[in-house]
Amino acid sequence: MTNDVLLRAELDRIGAKIASSLQRARIREAAAARLRATAPWLVIAPAVAVVIASFGRLVDPRIGVDLLWIAVFAIAPTLVLTLLAVFEVALRLTHGSEGLARLDHDLRLEGRLRAAHDFLSRAETSSFQRAAIEDAVPHLARAAAYEVPTTRVEWPIGRLLSCSALAVVLGVLAAFLAPTEGGSAETVGARRDPFVAASPTAQRRDAPARERGPTDSKKPEPERTKSPGAETKTSAAKAAPSLDSKARESEGKTGEGISANATPTNAASNSRGFTSSQTPPSDKTEKTEGKPKKVKPKKPEKEVPTVKKKLDSSGATAGKGTGAGSSKNPGSTEWESKDQTTSDEEDPLTEDEEVNDEDDESEARGGLQPSLRDRRPATNRDLLIGFGNQPNPDANGRGGPSEQKKSRGVASLVLGVPIPDHVKGQPNPGRTKITQERVLPEPDTVAPLAAESRPPRSSPVAARDEGALPAEPWLHTLVKNYFLAARAVGAASESSASKAKGP
Amino acid sequence: MSSENPASVASADPSVAREQADRFVSVHQKIRAEVGRAMVGQDEVVDGVLAALFAGGHVLLEGVPGLGKTLLVRTLGQAVDLQFSRIQFTPDMMPADIQGTMVLIESEGGAHRLEFQEGPLVANLVLADEINRATPKTQSALLEAMQEKQITVGKRTIRLTEPFCVMATQNPVEQEGTYPLPEAQLDRFLFKVLVGYPREAEYAEILRRTTGRTDAEVAKVSNGAEIVELRRIVRAVPVPEHAETYAVRLVMGTQPKSGYSSKLVDDMVALGSSPRGAQALLLGAKVKALLARRFSVAIEDIAAVAPAVLRHRVMVNFRAHAENVSVEDVVKDVLKTVVAPRGA
Numbered sequence: 001m002t003n004d005v006l007l008r009a010e011l012d013r014i015g016a017k018i019a020s021s022l023q024r025a026r027i028r029e030a031a032a033a034r035l036r037a038t039a040p041w042l043v044i045a046p047a048v049a050v051v052i053a054s055f056g057r058l059v060d061p062r063i064g065v066d067l068l069w070i071a072v073f074a075i076a077p078t079l080v081l082t083l084l085a086v087f088e089v090a091l092r093l094t095h096g097s098e099g100l101a102r103l104d105h106d107l108r109l110e111g112r113l114r115a116a117h118d119f120l121s122r123a124e125t126s127s128f129q130r131a132a133i134e135d136a137v138p139h140l141a142r143a144a145a146y147e148v149p150t151t152r153v154e155w156p157i158g159r160l161l162s163c164s165a166l167a168v169v170l171g172v173l174a175a176f177l178a179p180t181e182g183g184s185a186e187t188v189g190a191r192r193d194p195f196v197a198a199s200p201t202a203q204r205r206d207a208p209a210r211e212r213g214p215t216d217s218k219k220p221e222p223e224r225t226k227s228p229g230a231e232t233k234t235s236a237a238k239a240a241p242s243l244d245s246k247a248r249e250s251e252g253k254t255g256e257g258i259s260a261n262a263t264p265t266n267a268a269s270n271s272r273g274f275t276s277s278q279t280p281p282s283d284k285t286e287k288t289e290g291k292p293k294k295v296k297p298k299k300p301e302k303e304v305p306t307v308k309k310k311l312d313s314s315g316a317t318a319g320k321g322t323g324a325g326s327s328k329n330p331g332s333t334e335w336e337s338k339d340q341t342t343s344d345e346e347d348p349l350t351e352d353e354e355v356n357d358e359d360d361e362s363e364a365r366g367g368l369q370p371s372l373r374d375r376r377p378a379t380n381r382d383l384l385i386g387f388g389n390q391p392n393p394d395a396n397g398r399g400g401p402s403e404q405k406k407s408r409g410v411a412s413l414v415l416g417v418p419i420p421d422h423v424k425g426q427p428n429p430g431r432t433k434i435t436q437e438r439v440l441p442e443p444d445t446v447a448p449l450a451a452e453s454r455p456p457r458s459s460p461v462a463a464r465d466e467g468a469l470p471a472e473p474w475l476h477t478l479v480k481n482y483f484l485a486a487r488a489v490g491a492a493s494e495s496s497a498s499k500a501k502g503p
Numbered sequence: 504m505s506s507e508n509p510a511s512v513a514s515a516d517p518s519v520a521r522e523q524a525d526r527f528v529s530v531h532q533k534i535r536a537e538v539g540r541a542m543v544g545q546d547e548v549v550d551g552v553l554a555a556l557f558a559g560g561h562v563l564l565e566g567v568p569g570l571g572k573t574l575l576v577r578t579l580g581q582a583v584d585l586q587f588s589r590i591q592f593t594p595d596m597m598p599a600d601i602q603g604t605m606v607l608i609e610s611e612g613g614a615h616r617l618e619f620q621e622g623p624l625v626a627n628l629v630l631a632d633e634i635n636r637a638t639p640k641t642q643s644a645l646l647e648a649m650q651e652k653q654i655t656v657g658k659r660t661i662r663l664t665e666p667f668c669v670m671a672t673q674n675p676v677e678q679e680g681t682y683p684l685p686e687a688q689l690d691r692f693l694f695k696v697l698v699g700y701p702r703e704a705e706y707a708e709i710l711r712r713t714t715g716r717t718d719a720e721v722a723k724v725s726n727g728a729e730i731v732e733l734r735r736i737v738r739a740v741p742v743p744e745h746a747e748t749y750a751v752r753l754v755m756g757t758q759p760k761s762g763y764s765s766k767l768v769d770d771m772v773a774l775g776s777s778p779r780g781a782q783a784l785l786l787g788a789k790v791k792a793l794l795a796r797r798f799s800v801a802i803e804d805i806a807a808v809a810p811a812v813l814r815h816r817v818m819v820n821f822r823a824h825a826e827n828v829s830v831e832d833v834v835k836d837v838l839k840t841v842v843a844p845r846g847a
Binding site (some may be wrong): 002052094095098101111112115118119124125126127128129130131132133134135259415416454456457 | 515516517518519520521524612613614615620711739740741743744745748797798799800801802805825843847
């Protein structure tokens with residue numbers, strides 16, 4: 001038993017040594033793998049900083065970037081994730097038995113060490129188990145001296161360097177793009193932004209801004225109005241109230257759209273803080289403005305002609321009360337929100353106008369979609385034989401295979417197996433000649449004979465002995481007399497025949 | 504010979520185990536040599552058949568006609584001096600034809616009695632030729648014999664004498680008019696061994712032996728009692744915990760949606776192996792371990808017998824047939840995917 005204890009301890013020691021080597025190797029591999037995967041993330045924060053700096057430069061000079069924060073946000077994710085991967089591997093302990101398994105594999109011991117360790121931990125061992133334990137002892141010295149070959153870990157140095165260089169370049173670019181002038185009274189809000197105003201230059205910038213009044217805030221506004229969308233926004237803001245009132249007055253074909261407080265979903269939303277409008281291409285708006293004058297002689301109040309066209313092009317119908325159900329192609333208009341149209345004219349279409357205005361609508365939509373009223377069924381291009389759409393069963397295959405055959409053929413091609421035709425037989429009317437009749441056996445109610453229970457025969461089965469006479473002697477006498485009589489008759493006939501012949 | 508019961512746990516003398524292992528290897532080599540006198544090549548097939556015989560299981564041989572399947576089993580029966588019977592299955596065969604039936608016998612004095620006439624199934628080595636030609640009713644008549652080692656005919660129950668081993672053959676080419684073996688019966692075969700064509704170098708020896716003047720004579724080198732003893736020795740081989748876990752994981756790896764199944768198994772397998780597969784893995788691995796002169800089962804032994812154990816226990820679905828994924832591919836994938844347990 002003492003030997004067993006020592007042997008077990010030695011196996012534990014060897015296993016633990018190999019296990020710790022394996023653990024260290026795994027940690028290195030995990031760290032390298034995670035660094036390889038997260039190295040590109042170094043570039044994300046500087047790239048975002050470049051975007052913010054560009055935005056600040058173009059739009060709001062209050063928004064700036066800080067190189068320190070860029071560096072922190074660039075390095076932090078990679079570092080944190082790598083450390084997490086390392087901890088995850090470190091927490092998964094490598095057991096000594098795994099070390100023994102590795103030794104068995106590398107030294108080609110076919111599980112001897114691990115089996116010996118398993119059997120030594122059992123209370124009782126059989127002869128085979130003891131033999132297995134003894135079988136492992138000669139290999140202990142070799143196992144103790146074995147060192148796990150260190151696998152070369154490929155650290156992603158190149159990738160890290162390249163990503164770091166790119167991150168530095170982007171950071172410098174962001175710092176270059178960051179606006180240097182223009183302070184504002186809202187430096188408090190800017191300070192909340194980590195990219196802004198931690199630097200002394202930002203503070204100096206803010207200080208003179210505090211002395212300025214609120215009027216100075218209007219200075220950037222002229223720059224804003226120069227942007228392409230600004231004009232439409234202002235016009236949309238002006239047009240918003242008229243749209244609301246117009247929407248309330250709108251009626252549909254059935255009048256269901258009437259609602260005292262109804263507002264269209266496409267109306268300019270005050271909650272959004274600013275209004276936007278949809279401006280169709282200028283060419284098309286001119287066309288649409290011109291055409292209604294020709295085709296639509298009757299019109300309600302034309303208070304805001306432009307709104308109607310914008311509404312038409314927006315594709316929004318809620319609140320307008322039109323039952324036409326036009327589906328506009330959003331792609332035909334600009335990027336402004338469709339739901340925030342600021343058109344000031346509304347012209348619900350009547351039935352007559354719907355028929356005549358198909359072309360108008362499709363053109364207003366940019367001509368990209370067909371009218372939904374044109375709903376003719378698709379042409380049936382199937383190979384049909386017979387009468388109309390019904391197959392003729394008497395065609396005898398002329399005109400091609402039937403639907404059923406085609407379906408079966410496709411299925412057989414897909415499956416790769418032949419699917420034979422199944423022909424259902426149908427008896428012709430009239431008398432049917434049955435040449436073969438199947439007769440089902442009827443169960444017999446007779447009790448089964450038990451062969452073993454039958455008594456043996458009382459009389460022999462084979463031929464009788466001549467000496468054994470029947471029990472009825474009169475029968476024997478009768479048969480004997482019959483044969484005697486037959487012999488006598490035969491003899492008499494022979495004698496008469498011989499006499500007739502004569503000498 | 505040692506009188507120790509190898510199954511006894513109290514005995515801890517390793518010399519007994521060594522002696523028994525040596526004896527096992529010696530008898531195995533003798534039988535192998537004798538079978539090799541009549542059988543040329545087919546080493547894997549012969550090893551598989553012998554492993555099934557010593558493990559106490561049945562074996563299914565699949566191969567085209569003319570590869571020596573019947574010769575192998577007959578030669579084995581001669582070498583081990585076991586009662587050998589051959590059943591050629593046909594579609595019109597009834598269960599009574601193989602199990603036996605009651606016949607009317609005339610005794611002295613004109614009496615008649617019913618006597619049970621044993622069928623060819625009552626033997627030690629049963630060669631069931633072309634088992635897939637028999638009807639399912641007849642095939643199921645083998646089920647009880649193979650599993651319970653007994654036959655029940657009416658009220659009579661006949662225990663089959665040990666060692667009892669069914670070696671069935673089937674032809675993979677002739678599928679017309681055949682009845683595929685049901686899963687319940689397939690599961691009762693320990694191994695399924697594929698018999699392939701001989702190598703070019705073996706053809707000359709085959710022709711010389713089979714077309715010459717004299718046939719090879721096979722000597723009896725063992726007997727039924729010794730085979731039974733060797734079976735007990737095989738069962739005495741211990742299995743470490745990690746090897747047992749590996750066998751279980753292999754079997755679970757063939758079952759779709761289990762924790763150890765791969766994507767290929769989930770997509771292509773309709774039915775995985777049952778726990779009988781794990782039993783077969785361990786029994787086959789024990790024979791392998793003894794032949795390698797080891798005293799415990801290793802993971803390598805289990806992996807070596809896994810293809811023969813699993814190939815007839817895994818049923819692929821229609822998608823596998825459509826995408827030409829065979830059972831062999833699935834078993835290889837399972838062996839590649841399932842890793843041995845690292846440590847408790």
